[in-house]
Amino acid sequence: MFELENERTELLEQIEELIQRKRYAQLRDMLLPLEAADIASICADLDEERLPLVFRLLPKELAAEVFVELDSDEQEMLIRGFSNTELKEVLDELYLDDTVDIVEEMPANVVKRILKHSDPETRKSINEILKYPDDSAGSIMTTEFVDLRETMTVEDALKRIRRTGPDKETINICYVIDDRRHLIGLLSIRTLLLAEDDDIIGDIMERNFIAVQTLDDQEAVARALSKYDFLALPVVDTEERLVGIVTVDDAMDVLQEEVTEDIEKMAAILPSDKPYLKTSTLETYKARIPWLLLLMISATFTGQIISSFEDALAAATILTAYIPMLMDTGGNCGSQASVTVIRGISLNEIEFSDIFRVIWKEIRVAVVCGATLAAANFVKLMLVDRLLFHNAAMTIPVAAVICCTMVCTVLCAKLVGCSLPLLAKKIGFDPAVMASPFITTIVDALSLLIYFRFATLLLGI
Amino acid sequence: MFELENERTELLEQIEELIQRKRYAQLRDMLLPLEAADIASICADLDEERLPLVFRLLPKELAAEVFVELDSDEQEMLIRGFSNTELKEVLDELYLDDTVDIVEEMPANVVKRILKHSDPETRKSINEILKYPDDSAGSIMTTEFVDLRETMTVEDALKRIRRTGPDKETINICYVIDDRRHLIGLLSIRTLLLAEDDDIIGDIMERNFIAVQTLDDQEAVARALSKYDFLALPVVDTEERLVGIVTVDDAMDVLQEEVTEDIEKMAAILPSDKPYLKTSTLETYKARIPWLLLLMISATFTGQIISSFEDALAAATILTAYIPMLMDTGGNCGSQASVTVIRGISLNEIEFSDIFRVIWKEIRVAVVCGATLAAANFVKLMLVDRLLFHNAAMTIPVAAVICCTMVCTVLCAKLVGCSLPLLAKKIGFDPAVMASPFITTIVDALSLLIYFRFATLLLGI
Numbered sequence: 001m002f003e004l005e006n007e008r009t010e011l012l013e014q015i016e017e018l019i020q021r022k023r024y025a026q027l028r029d030m031l032l033p034l035e036a037a038d039i040a041s042i043c044a045d046l047d048e049e050r051l052p053l054v055f056r057l058l059p060k061e062l063a064a065e066v067f068v069e070l071d072s073d074e075q076e077m078l079i080r081g082f083s084n085t086e087l088k089e090v091l092d093e094l095y096l097d098d099t100v101d102i103v104e105e106m107p108a109n110v111v112k113r114i115l116k117h118s119d120p121e122t123r124k125s126i127n128e129i130l131k132y133p134d135d136s137a138g139s140i141m142t143t144e145f146v147d148l149r150e151t152m153t154v155e156d157a158l159k160r161i162r163r164t165g166p167d168k169e170t171i172n173i174c175y176v177i178d179d180r181r182h183l184i185g186l187l188s189i190r191t192l193l194l195a196e197d198d199d200i201i202g203d204i205m206e207r208n209f210i211a212v213q214t215l216d217d218q219e220a221v222a223r224a225l226s227k228y229d230f231l232a233l234p235v236v237d238t239e240e241r242l243v244g245i246v247t248v249d250d251a252m253d254v255l256q257e258e259v260t261e262d263i264e265k266m267a268a269i270l271p272s273d274k275p276y277l278k279t280s281t282l283e284t285y286k287a288r289i290p291w292l293l294l295l296m297i298s299a300t301f302t303g304q305i306i307s308s309f310e311d312a313l314a315a316a317t318i319l320t321a322y323i324p325m326l327m328d329t330g331g332n333c334g335s336q337a338s339v340t341v342i343r344g345i346s347l348n349e350i351e352f353s354d355i356f357r358v359i360w361k362e363i364r365v366a367v368v369c370g371a372t373l374a375a376a377n378f379v380k381l382m383l384v385d386r387l388l389f390h391n392a393a394m395t396i397p398v399a400a401v402i403c404c405t406m407v408c409t410v411l412c413a414k415l416v417g418c419s420l421p422l423l424a425k426k427i428g429f430d431p432a433v434m435a436s437p438f439i440t441t442i443v444d445a446l447s448l449l450i451y452f453r454f455a456t457l458l459l460g461i
Numbered sequence: 462m463f464e465l466e467n468e469r470t471e472l473l474e475q476i477e478e479l480i481q482r483k484r485y486a487q488l489r490d491m492l493l494p495l496e497a498a499d500i501a502s503i504c505a506d507l508d509e510e511r512l513p514l515v516f517r518l519l520p521k522e523l524a525a526e527v528f529v530e531l532d533s534d535e536q537e538m539l540i541r542g543f544s545n546t547e548l549k550e551v552l553d554e555l556y557l558d559d560t561v562d563i564v565e566e567m568p569a570n571v572v573k574r575i576l577k578h579s580d581p582e583t584r585k586s587i588n589e590i591l592k593y594p595d596d597s598a599g600s601i602m603t604t605e606f607v608d609l610r611e612t613m614t615v616e617d618a619l620k621r622i623r624r625t626g627p628d629k630e631t632i633n634i635c636y637v638i639d640d641r642r643h644l645i646g647l648l649s650i651r652t653l654l655l656a657e658d659d660d661i662i663g664d665i666m667e668r669n670f671i672a673v674q675t676l677d678d679q680e681a682v683a684r685a686l687s688k689y690d691f692l693a694l695p696v697v698d699t700e701e702r703l704v705g706i707v708t709v710d711d712a713m714d715v716l717q718e719e720v721t722e723d724i725e726k727m728a729a730i731l732p733s734d735k736p737y738l739k740t741s742t743l744e745t746y747k748a749r750i751p752w753l754l755l756l757m758i759s760a761t762f763t764g765q766i767i768s769s770f771e772d773a774l775a776a777a778t779i780l781t782a783y784i785p786m787l788m789d790t791g792g793n794c795g796s797q798a799s800v801t802v803i804r805g806i807s808l809n810e811i812e813f814s815d816i817f818r819v820i821w822k823e824i825r826v827a828v829v830c831g832a833t834l835a836a837a838n839f840v841k842l843m844l845v846d847r848l849l850f851h852n853a854a855m856t857i858p859v860a861a862v863i864c865c866t867m868v869c870t871v872l873c874a875k876l877v878g879c880s881l882p883l884l885a886k887k888i889g890f891d892p893a894v895m896a897s898p899f900i901t902t903i904v905d906a907l908s909l910l911i912y913f914r915f916a917t918l919l920l921g922i
Contacts, residue, residue: 033669037688162655171651172633172692189650190632194623208494226717228498229710231633231692248709249690252716256687259720260804263727267800267897268793276805277818281825288797288826289833295793296834300841302785310778317771320781324763324905327785331792332729332756332898336749339728340737343721349736357738364742365749372750373757380761436728436897437793444785 012045019050028057036062040069052081064093071278072105079110088117095169096122097142097250100129129244137221138214140254141235141244146174150184150202154195161189170247173232176205183211183234183242211236214243219258222251223348262346266339266435268295295437302327302444309452315461318393319451322402326451329373330409330443335436337362337417342431345421352426355419362414370410374403401454408454409447416442473506480511489518497523501530513542525554532739533566540571549578556630557583558603558711561590590705598682599675601715602696602705607635611645611663615656622650631708634693637666644672644695644703672697675704680719683712684809723807727800727896729756752898759902763788766906770913776922779854780912783863787912790834791870791904796897798823798878803892806882813887816880823875831871835864862915869915870908877903 011030018027031039031054039058043051043066055063055078067075067090079087091099091114099118103111103126115123125143132138146168148157157174165171174192176185185205195204211234212221225233225248233251235244261271268291272279279287306313306323313320341358344350350358378399386394417439421431455461472491479488492500492515500519504512504527516524516539528536528551540548552560552575560579564572564587576584586604593599607629609618618635626632635653637646646666656665672695673682686694686709694712696705722732729752733740740748767774767784774781802819805811811819839860847855878900882892916922 035669035671035689037690158654165651165655171654189654190626193619193632193650194626208496210496226710226713228496231709248692248713249687252687252709252713255713255716256808260808263724263800263804266724266727267796269797269801275808275810276801277810277815277822281822281829284822284826285829285833288794289830292790292793292797292830292834293837296786296790296838297841299786299789300783302789303782306785307779307782310781313781314778317775318768320771320774321764321768322761323784324767324788324909325757325760327788328760328763328898328902328905329753329757331901332753333749335728335897336730336753339724340730343724344737347717347721347736349738354738361738361742361745365745368742368746369750369753372746373753376754377757380758436796437789440792441789444789448785 008042008045011042015042015046015054016050019053024057027054031058032062036065037069039066043070044074048077052078056086060089061093064090068094068098068102072102075102076106076110079106079113084117087113091118091122095142096125096129096144097140097169100126100139103130132214135218136214137212137216137218137233137235137246138244140218140221140250141214141246142169142250143244144169145232145234145242145245146171147242148174148176148187148201150176150178150200150205152201153197154192154199154201154204155197157192157201161192169245170232173230173245175234175242175245176201177242181241183209183236183240185209186234209234211240211242212246213238218246218254221246222254222258225251226255258346262342262432265430265432266342268292268435268437291437295441298441299444302441302448305445305448305452309448309455312452312455312461316393316398316455316459318391318398319401319455323448323451326402326405326409326447327440327444329406330413330447331436331440333366333369333410334413334417334439334443337365337414338421338435338439341418341421342435345425345431350422352422355422358418358422359415362418363411366411366414367407369414370407373410374406377406378403397458401451401458404454404458405447405451408450409443412446412450413439413443416446469503469506472503476503476507476515477511480514485518488515492519493523497526498530500527504531505535509538513539517547521550522554525551529555529559529563533563536563537567537571540567540574545578548574552579552583556603557586557590557605558601558630561587561600564591593675596679597675598673598677598679598694598696598707599705601679601682601711602675602707603630603711604705605630606693606695606703606706607632608703609635609637609648609662611637611639611661611666613662614658615653615660615662615665616658618653618662619658622653630706631693634691634706636695636703636706637662638703642702644670644697644701646670647695670695672701672703673707674699679707679715682707683715683719686712687716719807723803723893726891726893727803729753729896729898756898756902760905763902763905763909766909766913770909770916773913773916773922777854777859777916777920779852779859780862780916784909784912787863787866787870787908788905790867791874791908792897792901794827794830794871795874795878795900795904798826798875799882799896799900802879802882803896806886806892811883813883816883819879819883820876823879824872827872827875828868830875831868834871835867838867839864858919862912862919865915865919866908866912869911870904873907873911874900874904877907 015027043054046054051074058066103114118126129138144167146161146164148160161171172189174187175183178184185207186209187205191204210228214235214237221233232245232247234242235246237243264271270287270290272283272287341350381394381399381402385391420434424434425431476488504515507515512535519527564575579587590599605628607622607625609621622632633650635648636644639645646668647670648666652665675696675698682694693706693708695703696707698704725732731748731751733744733748802811842855842860842863846852881895885895886892
């Protein structure tokens with residue numbers, strides 16, 4: 001796997017050569033030992049017209065696995081090229097949740113064709129799942145799970161698993177339902193295997209279990225799977241009937257997507273669900289420009305503050321040179337605090353009720369940070385700017401203005417940085433938006449106001 | 462589960478009351494239906510002296526599960542309070558990788574006691590795993606897996622699983638080894654269950670598998686688990702002998718920690734492995750101050766640039782007011798590009814070899830973003846600053862200086878932002894460090910140089 005990244009160019013050349021020399025059997029033998037995800041990533045680098053050829057060489061089951069891993073553009077191209085029989089074959093091999101993922105990305109006419117060639121039961125399930133809102137547990141669940149009855153013996157259960165198992169997404173956890181499909185318990189394949197053949201399911205199943213609702217947020221569901229170290233979570237409808245399961249592999253994908261979204265929001269980008277190199281210039285532009293415009297407009301207020309203190313700056317021009325340093329340090333302090341708190345919120349480590357503990361902690365951190373930075377600054381101003389560069393304008397009062405501003409700016413920045421995400425969360429906004437760029441804009445204005453206040457006080461201008 | 466967050470205060474009060482009234486049986490019944498992770502999180506909120514009491518009420522197996530989920534402080538307190546028999550009982554119930562995690566966090570005298578009361582085989586395994594470097598696959602693996610032989614029948618294999626299964630971390634995937642413990646294949650419990658009793662393991666096992674080395678990076682291992690949707694990955698030593706497995710639950714934890722680390726680095730914080738509210742002021746200070754100091758010192762160069770253009774600023778004081786807006790926008794553009802690229806690198810979507818594609822893409826995005834921002838700015842400068850506020854100093858040439866600077870700054874910022882993380886990766890540095898704060902400092906200086914260059918050119922000062 002890790003070797004693959006390096007061997008890939010070589011592999012691609014070999015494939016290209018084998019295709020040109022029409023050595024298809026050899027090509028097939030070369031692909032077979034690879035993992036589906038790796039074959040898909042190789043397919044992505046092939047010429048478009050090669051893809052159907054390579055795809056058709058693969059055995060049915062592997063072909064379906066590869067198909068799932070392809071990008072939606074490539075999937076669409078393949079589907080458009082498929083004969084009806086081929087389409088049906090691939091669809092029959094797919095797990096239901098993967099089919100739903102594919103259907104969600106396809107244009108309407110392709111969806112129609114997919115639904116037409118799915119068997120009626122699958123079609124019904126697909127339509128069911130499509131009804132759930134994006135980002136809900138229902139939208140990522142699969143309906144292919146093993147269901148057992150309380151009255152079965154272990155032997156019955158194992159027989160049932162042997163019979164229906166091949167079509168199930170997982171057999172590692174089995175779900176026990178009653179006549180009205182209410183979920184009443186679950187048990188792992190391990191419990192089943194370690195039990196005696198004539199044990200009764202109702203006696204050995206786990207009756208204390210955690211289930212999620214179809215409309216629960218997919219991120220919360222994924223976090224629960226990770227928190228409790230489960231391999232799957234049952235999904236029930238409002239009447240507590242079992243309708244599907246969410247498996248750990250899907251949960252990992254959700255967590256990964258949500259993290260990317262959070263990171264994008266923290267960097268003032270509207271989240272997108274495509275990989276960077278697959279987005280067009282226009283899409284990237286659209287994701288970035290709204291926040292840039294908004295933040296640019298807010299930053300003009302900072303400019304207004306400078307303008308309104310033009311006289312003070314004219315009286316002590318040396319002050320201008322330290323504006324960037326004060327603004328940048330304030331911004332950095334603020335984003336340290338906000339990013340820490342945002343991550344804490346998304347990991348459920350910090351709740352709104354912790355706000356006073358958070359603020360008290362940030363005050364203490366800000367005081368020591370501010371003092372250290374101010375002290376370092378004072379030494380630098382005196383030794384470098386005054387003694388080394390003989391800057392006569394750098395007097396002790398000027399240095400005092402800069403250092404006092406530093407302490408106050410750090411304090412303000414940390415307070416704004418730690419409290420805004422929590423407040424955003426409280427009023428139902430996304431805390432991730434309250435990250436560096438947003439905080440920086442606020443802190444810039446604050447640091448200038450503090451700076452000019454100290455200048456007026458200490459320099460009498 | 463989701464209800465629990467709200468019910469928790471109530472639950473805590475009930476527990477407190479039951480303890481005071483010494484209703485231990487009732488308390489036990491209340492705790493039994495809960496998940497281990499939830500009991501642990503409730504324990505964390507109890508008074509310290511209550512913890513051993515509650516812990517001793519739990520049945521052995523659940524107690525061990527709860528123990529694993531506790532914070533290391535609480536674990537240490539419990540261990541110090543345990544009798545030798547109690548300690549041995551808990552240790553016997555733990556999975557090996559959890560024991561190792563606990564041992565890693567404990568002070569030396571506690572570790573000694575733990576090792577003294579583990580059985581000799583476990584002690585040997587713990588010592589083995591402790592030898593692997595932090596962040597390696599070896600350090601997160603468990604040695605408790607099911608190993609089978611090629612020549613076994615399915616019936617033999619199932620018997621072996623039934624006999625040894627209770628002590629194994631997972632039985633969902635079984636590993637086939639030869640006489641010298643070389644890994645030669647693997648098969649899932651599903652394959653086993655769906656096979657005939659007299660099938661031979663060697664015939665039905667999967668011979669194409671992916672294994673990692675003990676010294677591979679834990680993040681790469683976790684990403685592989687997620688990429689291939691595996692439930693576990695085998696870990697082999699340099700001689701291809703199977704020494705352990707990494708399971709998906711541990712991989713999820715690793716991914717989560719690594720993301721937190723990346724986010725912290727992006728916000729100029731040295732990564733820590735404790736939750737925010739558990740770190741002391743001093744620890745938080747130490748994690749934040751190095752970058753703050755470094756960035757503060759670099760920001761003084763920006764100040765030097767302003768000083769050296771003092772005359773230009775004196776000739777056109779209006780220019781000062783637009784410095785924050787230009788610097789902030791540049792910083793935001795840079796961090797958008799850098800954060801996108803950093804995330805792409807850590808998801809393996811972007812490689813160093815993509816650098817020219819990335820740069821070309823950022824150039825196009827920068828041109829449209831820059832043009833939009835400059836246009837918006839020009840309109841605002843003319844309509845608001847000039848017409849509305851009657852600022853006579855805001856002439857067309859001044860506006861032109863600001864808008865030209867905007868376009869160039871955005872372009873520079875995007876280029877620096879997208880290329881630095883890739884270059885850092887190439888020379889073996891951590892790309893995450895090349896995020897907003899670092900980029901901002903560089904872009905600030907660049908934007909000022911561009912600003913004054915245009916001012917000199919267009920305003921003739």
